[in-house]
Amino acid sequence: MKITFPHMGSLYIPVEALFQELGFEVVVPPPCTKRTLELGSRYSPEIACLPLKVMIGNYLEAAELGADTIAMIGGCGPCRLGYYAEVQRQILADLGSTLDMVVIETPLENPSRLARDAAKILGRGKLSRVPRALILAWEKLKACESLEKTALRVRPKEEKPGLTTRVLELALQKVRQAAAVRTVHKAVQEGIGELWAVQEKHGRQDPIIIGLVGEIYTVFEPFVNLRLEERLGHLGVEVARTISLVQWVKDHVFKGSIGLYRTTHLERSAEGFLSGFVGGHGLETIARSNELANCGAAGVVQILPFTCMPEVIAQAILPDVSRAKELPILSLVVDEHTGEAGFQTRIEAFVDLLSRKRREAYRGQTQSLFGSRCGFGQY
Amino acid sequence: MGLTVGIPRALFYYQHAPFWSTFFEGLGLETVESPHTNKEILDLGSARAVDGCCLPLKVFLGHVLHLADRGIDTIFVPKIVSIVRREYICPYFLGLPDFARHYLPNHVRILDPVVDKRRWSWQWARSFVRFGSDLASFRQAVRAFSKAQQRQRDWEAKQLIEGHELPKNAVLLLGHRYLIEDRFFSGSIFDSFSKSGFHLVMAHQLPEPVLRMYARRLQKRMFWTSGRQSLGAMEYVADHIVGVVTLASFACGTDSLVSDLIQRRARNAGVPNIVLHLDEHTGAAGTITRLEAFIDMLQRRRTS
Structure with a gap:
């Protein structure tokens, strides 16, 4: 088999x-x-x-x-x-x-x-190997996620373009080859150290922060989202990914399978915009965008596959969030015909808009916290 | 009370209209229904709606905006989570009131009672009575609810095929009820078939318990009510029909999978089938041509 x-x-x-x-x-x-x-x-x-x-x-x-x-x-x-x-x-x-x-x-x-x-x-x-297998898989899942999240923070400040991605890939392969929990932990520690070493020594230290929301598959699969996170990183943007697979497993596998998962916290965050669960990650998209605005993200990018039902509802409502919170939001729809050039242009225009907005904010000193890293602990 | 409630003639109107109108009548409220779908309403909806949403949703938005333009400032948009235990309609319905609210001016009030029969059907009764007693007295609400439910049941019973016997030369027409019954979209289908000697049979004309029973044959439980009914109907009558017409809307999530499953089932059963995808650019001429070809084929099969 x-x-x-x-x-x-x-x-x-x-x-x-x-x-x-x-x-x-x-x-x-x-x-x-x-x-x-x-x-x-x-x-x-x-x-x-x-x-x-x-x-x-x-x-x-x-x-x-x-x-x-x-x-x-x-x-x-x-x-x-x-x-x-x-x-x-x-x-x-x-x-x-x-x-x-x-x-x-x-x-x-x-x-x-x-x-x-x-x-x-x-x-x-072998039945007796189930606990061990589950623990190892769980540790590897956490390892991959923490490496990827570090990469998101480091990439905008990297010394040579593309270096972060290469280091990340090497670290992920090390995690993949690790056969015991201890080796996984070691691989993560080393990987994170190497990733931080990628940073430019005297570069700017305050990249623009953009939240990434949307449908889980398109957020995670780099082929489908045309390596969106990398593209943003190379434009000097730090991406705050709001969807976490570790959290997803905790919510839907551990709690959800015994019927304990509740969306109350999300509903509270989305209050006034969306009244409840709409399937998939629709509610998360609205709730997280709202939260991101509250903790000072410069903008939000939503990514969804064409005709994704929950995300289309969210896409329709996001302009309300955008207006209420004065938060620029870009919705990117992908399907099998999505072309790279058009995609890149839209992202660049969006980032341009945000950096101009930030320059103006600095000049006027109206929003000194605009797009800075305060309150982003959870992402 | 001088409250006038606007009811958009779209989506579940085609399924729950008797209930809704009787309920509001029982509460002593006046209701206004939007006109039948026309080009103007469709354009109104598709110009404003977010791209990527399905045709029925655009039509629904057109109806809502039409009502709002006419100066009606209370619009009934129920949040229909589920109408059958453990089943859903589709994600759009879960966010429908919020969706409509986004496009409407602030002064328009949306009445959005929750219809949720996922777990217990009395939850739905409770939410409707509670909703009704906000608009009138509790007593009135209870009475209106039970009367409305009775009307709805009678109306649904009347939809069934007389004698529960399939007519000869039956062609199964499958799809969301709000597409099939909206003559703006389906009129050409009924016209084409009316002269052909074939009889169109729809899933809602077959008894629901039977559909449910036959849907159990599916390898995996279908969790969309409309899809379950369509596939159940397909299983039920597959050996007694001469053809299947599936009406699907472009960008409809449930149709994208269900129409594919119907096609595969029809192919296995050796029944000719056609899938018509509708969107706001669909012209009647193209649909009629395709249907005529399909009917010709059915007729040739019958004579040979």
Whole structure:
């Protein structure tokens, strides 16, 4: 049994560790490329959203490398992601592919089915290794995230363009190769040290801070968002990423699976703009934008796949937040036709606007805190 | 009371209109409905709405803005989370009142009771009675609610096919009810089929318990009500129909997956099928041409 799974940023590192520790052979799909997307969009429904298409591409490319089983998450709505696995299963079946699909549903949705699927996976692994595998995967997840967050802070001040990305990639690979929790910790410590060393010694110390909100897949998958975080970093912008996979796992896997997850804190932040959960990360987008404005971010970038339902609602309401908080917001919609040049132009124009606004603010000394790093601890 | 409530003739109006009008009548309030969808309303909505949202949402916005332009300053936009246990409508409906509020001037008041039957259906009753008693007395609200519910049930029963027998040469028409029943979009479909000798059957004409039963055949539980009904109907009548027409709206999230599943199911069952994607640029001529070709094909199959 050779197991594979769809890509989402650096998530492949913890997931690979999880299945390897359980005793499976893992085939990590090749990094997403143009070919992945072409393969995916050829066989997917035309108006389905982008993640579905890229994932199909991942599966097909992994199958070429010999994978025979796909691990995918399920869900119970209202967002489309919950039905992805079923549609993808049918697409693959109609293609005549022999790939088997194991869907991990939330326990409350269908306990018996979850037990059956878990048995299907674990039956061939070793049950006694489950705790160890979970701990290692969890540590790797935290490791990747803290490295990436450090990179976001360092990149605007880097000495040579592109250096941060290279150092980050090396550090991530070290985490990937680590086989024990202690080595993971060591790799993170070293990685973070190396990343901070990338900084220019006498450069400017107060980059503009832009919050990044939006749909989780497009935020995390650099191929899909055209390396948005890097682009912003190279323009001298520090990106405050508001979506955290560690937090997501805490909320939705630890708390959510036993029905304890509440969105009250988000609803409070979004009050006056959006009255509650709209699926996906729609509520988060509004709530976090509002919070970012309160802690002095210079601007917010929202990124979403074309026709993403929860994010479209948020996109419609964001101008209200923008007006109320005097916070510039840029919504970027991506799909398989998104071109690099147009994307870059829009980002550059947005950053120009923010830096001009900041210069004026400094001159007038009206908002001395504008876009500075106070109150950003949580991001 | 001099309050006049505007009801946009869009989205769930086509499904819950008897309930809504009876309820407001019972509260002693006057209601005004927006006219049937027309070009002007569609343009009004699609000019203002955020790009990327689906056609029905743009139409809905057009209706709301039309009402506001007519000087009606109380508009009924319920937040319909769910109408069946453990199911959703779609994410747009969860944010509908907030969405509408964004586009309306501040003085317009939105009445947004919550319809949520995800867990307990009495939650919905409670929220409607509470909503009603803000506008009139508690007693009136309870009475209006039960009367409205009765009217709704009667109306729904009347929709079913008489005798529960499928007509001969039935063609299944699937899609969101608010697309199918909005004649501005679906008129050409009904016209094309009326002369053809085929009978259109829709999911809401089939009994709901049966649809639910057949939807259980799906490998994964469908959590969108409309999608579940469509796929359930497909399973139910797949062997007794001569064709399937799916009406889908461009950029509709649920349709993007459901129409694909319907197509695959139809292909497996050997039933001819056509998917018509609608958006604000769709011209009737193109739709009619495609439908005529489809009907020709069905007729040829029937004679051969």
